Every structure is written in C-alpha cells, then in structure tokens.
Amino acid sequence: MSNFEKLLVWQKSMDLVMEIYRATEKFPVSEKFGLTSQMRRAAVSIPSNIAEGCDRITKKDFSNFLVIAKSSAGELETQILIATNLKYLVHPKKDELIKRMLTGLRKKVLETSSQKLATP
Numbered sequence: 001m002s003n004f005e006k007l008l009v010w011q012k013s014m015d016l017v018m019e020i021y022r023a024t025e026k027f028p029v030s031e032k033f034g035l036t037s038q039m040r041r042a043a044v045s046i047p048s049n050i051a052e053g054c055d056r057i058t059k060k061d062f063s064n065f066l067v068i069a070k071s072s073a074g075e076l077e078t079q080i081l082i083a084t085n086l087k088y089l090v091h092p093k094k095d096e097l098i099k100r101m102l103t104g105l106r107k108k109v110l111e112t113s114s115q116k117l118a119t120p
Contacts, residue, residue, distance in 0.1 A: 004054035
C-alpha cells in the first residue's frame with residue numbers, strides 16, 4: 001500500500017469520486033460533455049493531487065499539491081451546487097468535509113516542515 005492510500009482524506013476523496021460517478025450517470029445525456037465531464041474530472045483531481053503530492057520529495061511540494069486538491073474540491077462544490085439547482089441531484093456534504101480535511105492536513109504538513117527547519 002502506498003503512503004497516500006493510508007491518508008483518510010485520500011480515502012474519503014476516493015469515496016466522493018465513486019459517488020460523483022454514480023450520481024452523474026443519472027444526468028441528462030445532453031450533459032455528457034458538459035457538467036458530467038467537468039464534475040468527474042474535478043472529483044478525480046482531488047485524490048490524484050493528494051497522491052502526486054505525497055510522492056514529492058519536500059513537504060512544501062506536498063503542501064502545494066494539497067492546495068491544488070482543495071481548489072479542485074472548490075470547483076466540484078460549485079458544480080454540485082449547479083447540478084443541485086438544475087435538480088439533477090441532492091447536494092451531498094462530503095465535498096465540504098474533504099476541503100476541511102485538506103486544510104487540516106496541509107497545516108500539519110507545513111508545521112512538520114517548519115519544525116524540521118528549526119531543528120539543527
């Protein structure tokens with residue numbers, strides 16, 4: 001098992017990807033290349049960036065990828081709101097949880113990074 005697979009935020013974001021794929025299957029065919037595609041790409045981007053960042057050498061690099069993952073979560077949140085307004089789905093709350101988890105993990109990564117810099 002890779003390091004990123006042990007991260008709860010990665011596991012939850014993978015669950016969200018599956019949820020988004022299932023939900024968008026029910027979208028109108030006319031949304032196949034629109035909202036369906038956008039939501040799926042944004043959802044997949046979240047765990048992908050966590051995994052990519054986890055494999056980077058420095059904590060700062062990892063932190064930057066967590067920012068990208070959080071940005072994708074924000075993008076997905078907007079798309080979920082659009083889909084909810086269009087009555088394509090009921091708004092799930094997982095995306096908000098994942099954003100909070102990413103913020104917490106980034107803070108922890110940055111704290112451990114600065115601690116290493118402070119120690120001789």
